[in-house]
Amino acid sequence: MIALHSFVSLFLTGIYLLLLIYLIRGWSRVKVSPVKNTSFQTKVTILIAARNEEERISLTIDDVLAQDYPKHLFEVIIVDDHSTDNTAAIISSYADRGVKLLQLQEERVLNSYKKKAIAEAIKLSTGELMVATDADCRMGPAWLSSIVGYYETNNLVMVSSPVTYFEERSLFELMQTLEFGYLIGIGAAFIGNGRASTCNGANFAYRKDVFYEVGGFAGIDDLASGDDELLLQKVAERYPGRIGFLKRTEAVVYTHAKHTLQEFMQQRRRWASKSTKYKDKKVVVFGLCIWLFNVSLLVNAALGFYDLYFLKLFLVQFLLKYLFEILYLLPITTFFKRTYLVSLLILLIPLHIVYFVVIGLMGNNRKYLWKDRVVK
DSSP, rough: HHHHHHHHHHHHHHHHHHHHHHHHHHHHOOOOOOOSSOOOOOOEEEEEEESSOOTTTTHHHHHTTOOOSSSSEEEEEEOOOOOOSHHHHHTOOOOOOOEEEEEEEOOSSSSSSHHHHHHHHHHOOOOOOEEEEEHHHHHHHHHHHHHHHHHHTTTTTTOOOEEOOOOOOOHHHHHHHHHHHHHHHHHHHHHTOOOOOOTTTTTTTEEHHHHHTTTTTTTTTTSSSOHHHHHHHHHHHHTTOEEOOOOOOGGGEOOOSSHHHHHHHHHHHHHHGGGGOOHHHHHHHHHHHHHHHHHHHHHHHHHHOOOOOHHHHEEEEEEEEHHHHHHHHHHHHHHHGGGGGGGGGGHHHHHHHHHHHHHHHHHTTSSSTTTTTTEE
């Protein structure tokens, strides 16, 4: 029995290390895109869905309006999703600067108000390229021009771009930034390996005609989340090889980590809920392998209190995980100019093992709270 247990534990460890090697290879294959020094041709619509964002939305709008992209080639449409605060009034105050406010009038009870908001904005849009971000994000002045330059140069139909946390106020938030970098790296690495599967909707661009060609959010609108990854997977089926990850610091979008453990868990349950709808089942297997590896770590740590053999087995797994994750995270944190975050990995791993196992059990079978609504 012990021999079988050891074999399973080491087999799962080997699978996880191979997955990390796959990610390391994929990230390295995504090359830094050169700056395009030519006139732009693409009409762009910037899409933002907002609900109760009065605290930060003016900062986001100011950043969007400060873009160095030709003003006549982009429009801004912000959809107010039944906000109960001052969000709509703040958006309206920018009307004289060309910001369009669309107020969602949906009276039916939906599970995915955000997808509805984005779909309504796309109907109103006049751009060729839809560039989506969130109402609590910040970006530099070359954000849009770097995305469009990459899009035009490489004849793409969809562009995933980097997102990171900033302005952290605690160790907990810094650890979230490191873990979030791990997730962003996965999306980039899959694209680098020719299998676009994950992305982040806070920095996401796609052709309007392609959105309609794949049926928009039809078939994935029963989940509150998934306006990014599930749409990407629909497009990847039809246009393999024409989805890119923009590895440029000018394209980075900045947002904030969750301040409390409760907020963090609600967010991650929302993200985990999307996995039941993944078209690319290899990604589901990828996630399952990582989950099983973490289960084996947790089991061996628990058994280690009773038998030194299992403690040694746990330490071997832990050390290999630690070393390979350093190799994976170093180039990602270097890209974000936050290399020092890797020093937090020794603290993050034990917490992440427990969190990953728990969230895997909770994500697919429970409702969660998002934007003051209970959804699934």
